Amino acid sequence: MDSLKTTLTFDLFCYRLTAIQKACYRLSDLATFDIEVVDGRCHVHLITATPEESVRVTALLRRETLDQELREVVAAETGRVRDLLLAQAFSPLSLLDRTGETADFREDPLGIGTPDRIK
């Protein structure tokens, strides 16, 4: 049986290449993908066995790429916090509030005893 090749084009101003690659990987049980980048556009050639599969996988790839792009947005915004949390979780020292955990409480280094209106 002849395979069917369909091409989807993504604008790399709208989608990160990694998001497109991850979406293709996630759907790699349903189709074979070739990815090529030309002039700021990413062309994804998907190869399926039937026209029906092509329509289905195309819809799934569009949706999955949107999801992956959102995941990239979250990862980019939270990456540094995640690294800090991991370091904090496995560190014997406090990385978040070293002063608060090591200073003499009688000196009130965090100003807990100071009324907000005076701060």
Add this chain to the structure above:
Amino acid sequence: MPLLPILNDRFTPEMQYRFRRSTAYSLLPFRFIRLDPDRYVLTNFVGEYIVLPEPRLQELIRHQLPQNVPEYDDLKSKHFLLDGDSTVALDLLSVKYRTKQAFLSNFTGLFLFVVSLRCDHSCPYCQVSRQSADKNAFDMSLASAEKAIDFMFQSPSPTLKVEFQGGEPLLNFELIQAIVERVNVRNQHEGRQIQYVITSNLVYLTDEILEFAKLHDIVFSTSLDGPEGLHNRNRPRPGANSYQLAIDGIRRIRETLGMDRVAALMTTTEASLPQVREIIDEYVALGFDSIFLRPLSPYGFAVKTGMAGRYQTEQWLEFYRQGLAHLLEWNRRGVLIREEYASLILRKMLTPYPTGYVDLQSPAGIGISVLAFNYNGDIYASDEGRMLAETGDQTFRLGNLHEHSFEEVLSSERFVDIIRATMTEAMPMCSDCGFLPYCGSDPVYHHATQGDLVGLKPVSGFCQKNMGVFRQLIRLLEDDPSAAATLRSWI
């Protein structure tokens, strides 16, 4: 009306909270995955989850989520977003993550002693057993057992579980006695908490064994595949009476040691698929308060006999979903019985504590939560690794008790390579998966089915199975209040 005295001027006036400003918020790390066509599951990296419709997820990520929608407070309290200067959320998250990963600090606490490979059953799904009259060929020697005890006590874990496995371990009961006695003597100055389990088909259970078990607080684990016809079909032995012997054994253990001193496990074969209600009813009739609906493992003889390929993961998932529904129905009628796999996962979803379940953690528990000592002194990273070896694949053999020390085995390149390949946070597809906090990796499964420790997840039966179970449990927690109440009681 007189003004109330100001008791503590450090608190902001109440009016401050009446009109909430639409201030900016920061996102905290989270992952997400579709639950169904309209909803997403969001999980943070300590395993708390929230279900959002697609438009809400888009709003959240684009920093357009209004503060006056109910989801906002949920997202804030579960540490998906941060909208103040406080670092409390970060502190709490790091503490919770450290708690979740506590299994790493204790290191290996479960040790499987394969005291004999001999067995009188010839179960087609069995991975390892041998029908042999030659006691010396497939039984562990006392010398190997003593080495294994020394090895076990090298572990820093404060609790050590000694599990006697086979074949049929009661065929070498003399060695079980010797091991228990030596471990107890050694533990007088080690001071660990020791637990013993014998995994047995109970055919060779005697009064002497029961007395020994009572004296040393040993519990039993046995196989019960369902009603008599199904059990005997799955577990053939001379006399075709495996079911009756198992039932007699369960009764005698309960009479001598107590109701909770014997647990049962089932394995799903093709013949089991249409009988999930009957299987569960059998467990209820016998007074068990839990059942573990386990799929067949694709290792060893299960592959040789073709049993492993006789049903697809989706068929098992349908079996599991029907089983879960039937168990919930029993609970509604007042019979408390839980499904063990669901319990493990619910603990991961709804509590900050680790479960210790080898296949559902990252890094995987092979070697760092469990080690298997084979009858011939070989050391394996897991029981499944040992099963794989019985068909000639020694990938998960870490060494031999007579040749290698604890340090040599657990710092070997082979072992470190295996562990490195089980970090789901760095695996393709897993690293972005919303179910990552509940899942893990099974390098033995992926090696056996795909020839690769990590595996291609889009075609992985392990991935398909776990995603199906996670989705089903979250749907029940979200959409069925009655089921949710029962599921919460299973933790």
